[in-house]
Every structure is written in C-alpha cells, then in structure tokens.
Amino acid sequence: xxxxxxxxxxxxxxxxxxxxxxxxxxxxxxxxxxxxxxxxxxxxxxxxxxxxxxxxxxxxxxxxxxxxxxxxxxxxxxxxxxxxxxxxxxxxxxxxxxxxxxxxxxxxxxxxxxxxxxxxxxxxxxxxxxxxxxxxxxxxxxxxxxxxxxxxxxxxxxxxxxxxxxxxxxxxxxxxxxxxxxxxxxxxxxxxxxxxxxxxxxxxxxxxxx
Amino acid sequence: xxxxxxxxxxxxxxxxxxxxxxxxxxxxxxxxxxxxxxxxxxxxxxxxxxxxxxxxxxxxxxxxxxxxxxxxxxxxxxxxxxxxxxxxxxxxxxxxxx
Numbered sequence: 405x406x407x408x409x410x411x412x413x414x415x416x417x418x419x420x421x422x423x424x425x426x427x428x429x430x431x432x433x434x435x436x437x438x439x440x441x442x443x444x445x446x447x448x449x450x451x452x453x454x455x456x457x458x459x460x461x462x463x464x465x466x467x468x469x470x471x472x473x474x475x476x477x478x479x480x481x482x483x484x485x486x487x488x489x490x491x492x493x494x495x496x497x498x499x500x501x502x503x504x505x506x507x508x509x510x511x512x513x514x515x516x517x518x519x520x521x522x523x524x525x526x527x528x529x530x531x532x533x534x535x536x537x538x539x540x541x542x543x544x545x546x547x548x549x550x551x552x553x554x555x556x557x558x559x560x561x562x563x564x565x566x567x568x569x570x571x572x573x574x575x576x577x578x579x580x581x582x583x584x585x586x587x588x589x590x591x592x593x594x595x596x597x598x599x600x601x602x603x604x605x606x607x608x609x610x611x612x613x614x
Numbered sequence: 615x616x617x618x619x620x621x622x623x624x625x626x627x628x629x630x631x632x633x634x635x636x637x638x639x640x641x642x643x644x645x646x647x648x649x650x651x652x653x654x655x656x657x658x659x660x661x662x663x664x665x666x667x668x669x670x671x672x673x674x675x676x677x678x679x680x681x682x683x684x685x686x687x688x689x690x691x692x693x694x695x696x697x698x699x700x701x702x703x704x705x706x707x708x709x710x711x712x
Binding site: 430 | 621626628631632635636638640641642643644646647650651652700701704707708
C-alpha cells in the first residue's frame with residue numbers, strides 16, 4: 405500500500421505539522437507497517453526445490469538398490485544434494501542482489517537455515533566417521549523437521565508446522581527400519597512436509613503479490 | 615499541557631513517521647526502499663532521514679554497491695523508544711473521554 409506524500413517543501417513547516425492529526429498519525433503507522441509486511445511465500449522455491457530433489461533422490465536410490473542392484477547406490481546423495489546446494493546458492497545470490505531491505509523474519513530465517521546447514525554437516529561427519537549409515541535418513545528427517553517446524557512458526561504458516569510434526573513422527577518410525585524402507589518413508593514424508601506446503605506457500609505468495 | 619504537545623514533534627510529521635514506522639518493523643532498509651514505500655521524493659527523504667539521524671532515532675550507513683552509493687537506514691534503540699512513546703500518546707489521546 406502506497407501513501408502519497410506530496411510535500412513540495414523539503415523543510416516541513418509548523419503549519420504542515422499542525423495539519424497532521426492524531427488520526428492521520430495512526431493511519432500512517434498502520435499503512436506503513438502493512439506495506440512493510442513481508443511476503444510469507446517468498447521462499448517457496450527452496451521448499452519445492454529440496455522437496456522434489458530429496459523425493460527423487462530417495463526413489464532413485466531405492467530403484468538402484470532393488471531393481472538395478474548397483475553397489476554404489478549411495479552416490480546419488482552427494483551428487484544430487486551438491487547440485488541442490490549449488491542451485492540454492494544461485495537463487496540466494498539472485499535474491500540478495502534484489503534485496504532492498506532486511507526484515508526481522510528474513511534475518512531469523514537466514515540464521516536458522518545457515519545454522520541448520522552447519523549442524524547438519526557436523527552430524528553427517530559423525531555419522532560417516534562412526535559408520536552409522538542407517539541413522540542418516542532418520543536424523544535428516546529430525547533436522548529438516550526442526551527447520552520447517554520453526555520456519556512455519558516464525559512466518560505463521562500452519563502447513564509447515566504440521567509438516568515438521570509429520571517429519572518428527574516419520575523419523576521415529578524410520579529409526580527402526582532398513583535403509584530401503586527408510587528411503588520410501590523419507591520420500592513420502594518429504595511430499596507431505598515439504599512439497600505440499602511448498603505449493604501452498606507458492607499460492608499464498610502469488611495471492612499476496614500486489 | 616495539550617494532547618498535541620505530548621506528541622514528539624519530530625515524529626508527528628507524515629513523512630518522518632512513515633520512515634520510522636517502516637524501519638521499526640525491519641532490521642534495515644535501503645534508501646530506495648523508503649522512496650518506493652513512502653512515495654516521497656528522494657530529496658525530501660534525504661532531508662528527513664538526516665533530521666532523524668541527528669535526533670539519534672535512526673542510524674545511516676553509507677557504502678557502495680557496484681560503484682553506486684548505497685544508503686542504509688536502521689532504527690536505533692532510542693528511535694524505538696520514541697516510536698513507542700508516540701504510539702502510547704496517540705492511544706491515550708484517542709481513548710480520551712471527550
């Protein structure tokens with residue numbers, strides 16, 4: 405919402421100040437705070453990108469294990485996740501170039517997901533070093549469940565909060581399953597907790613755009 | 615003391631109040647963003663942010679992006695306090711029994 409301020413004189417006069425009533429003050433504050441509200445769905449691309457990518461990777465690895473019987477099936481993860489990271493960095497770089505302001509929510513999200521990546525790298529390092537490969541997918545689900553649960557709370561978007569809870573429940577279930585079953589659980593969870601909310605965010609974003 | 619005097623004269627102006635209202639809801643904003651949201655002229659905004667900076671309500675950082683000057687504004691704790699007092703005064707005034 406734009407307020408047109410047609411002040412011709414750059415030095416506001418006492419007369420002008422007097423004309424500005426208390427009601428005008430309230431209206432101005434309301435209009436500016438409304439116009440500064442961020443678009444809750446502006447980051448839907450990341451949810452769709454990672455949702456589809458993880459779901460595809462899980463199904464691909466499942467096929468490599470069960471159908472192709474390829475021994476190095478796990479290689480799909482570093483290759484496709486690396487690709488996702490590269491695309492995400494490109495998106496971020498493009499977004500940052502256009503960014504003219506930083507909201508508190510944007511700042512919280514930046515720290516949350518930045519910290520998420522660091523924490524996840526450390527977990528991956530320990531899991532690989534101790535060869536607890538069976539824990540990778542459940543731990544990943546706990547981690548992304550946490551990320552989307554907090555993101556949903558911060559932007560006030562219930563489907564992401566529900567998605568986070570689904571990811572926690574799925575992680576609990578997956579801890580007691582074999583790797584190929586874990587892949588199917590992860591793929592289904594990602595559809596419910598990332599892809600579906602991602603599409604809802606996309607719709608919300610388009611609706612919110614002036 | 616009249617209700618008008620209770621209001622901070624620095625904030626009780628449409629453009630300065632608009633700028634502070636925008637900045638209070640975000641971490642930082644570039645000069646261009648303030649121009650876009652308020653619809654005021656660049657010259658006018660330039661004068662008003664200077665006044666707000668002199669009062670200690672906002673801080674202004676000058677830098678460069680791709681060789682172009684970039685002005686970024688941020689509200690200070692003092693600015694937040696002044697804004698909150700202004701809103702309280704407005705509320706008291708509007709809730710007053712006439």
